[in-house]
Amino acid sequence: MEEQLPEDKLNKLLPALRPLAEYVSAGDTIDRRTLLDILSSVGVDREDWALQELQRWGNILMKAHSASTDAEKNAIESELQNRGISISHSQLAVFLAGPQPLSVEPQYIDFGCLTPGQGADATLTVSGGSVKATVRNNRLKLTLLSRGSGVTLVKVILSGGSAGKSLRDSIILQGGGGELEVPVVARWEEPLRPPRLQVCRRCNEKSLFWNFVDKKYECLNLKCKAEGPSPDKLVRPHER
Ligand SMILES: [Zn+2]
DSSP, X not given: OOOOOOHHHHHHXXXXXXXXXXXXXXXXXXXXXXXXXXXXXTTOOOOXXXXXXXXXXXXXXXXXXXXXXXXXXXXXXXXXHHTTOOHHXXXXXXXXXXXXXXXXXXXXXXXXXXXXXXXXXXXXXXXSSOEEEEESOTTEEEEEXXXXXXXXXXXXXXXXXXXXXXXXXXXXXXXXTEEEEEEEEEEEOOOXXXXXXXXXXXXXXXXXXXXXXXXXXXXXXXXXXXXXXXXXXXXXXXXX
């Protein structure tokens, strides 16, 4: 067994144990960059002894991430205690390094009623370590972005559907701490038929007619013939 740190150094480094355990729990890799970040977050200079000892603690805690029995956990706690860490600190660290339960916000996605062809997107924030996300429906595309410290953003992109169609699916999130299901619903409908009679703003003479087939407004004034996708976006034939 390698020599323990002297007590003053150990006490200086001890605040780094908790963030280290949380990194391990998140399934993040414990590389030099991570160790340096942890050291600076607890105000310890990036000296070799500190980096080496923190790396050693990290290697021990990595085993806690997959430990399932009490005997395994006790053995890992003993390894930390052999480095001079107290019983209570080692128990807490081993607990924190284990997979944490998954949680997700929001817990469901309701894209509501969309117009035909219209897509939509949403973002899930998943906490509790690294996750895999799967979905059955090919209208849904998922992009995962790790935010560190066990937080993953899942960008959900819905591609447009046709009128009368609906989507009911679930995003399945799987992590070390279990599995979660996020229901997703959407439907596509023709917009309610706009009011039939509105005065044309181009000629101010005749009403506009909503051409349901071509989905555009048309001025009923034969001298005007303005048309467009909405009453404030009318264009006359010679202007096109
Ligand atoms: Zn007109």
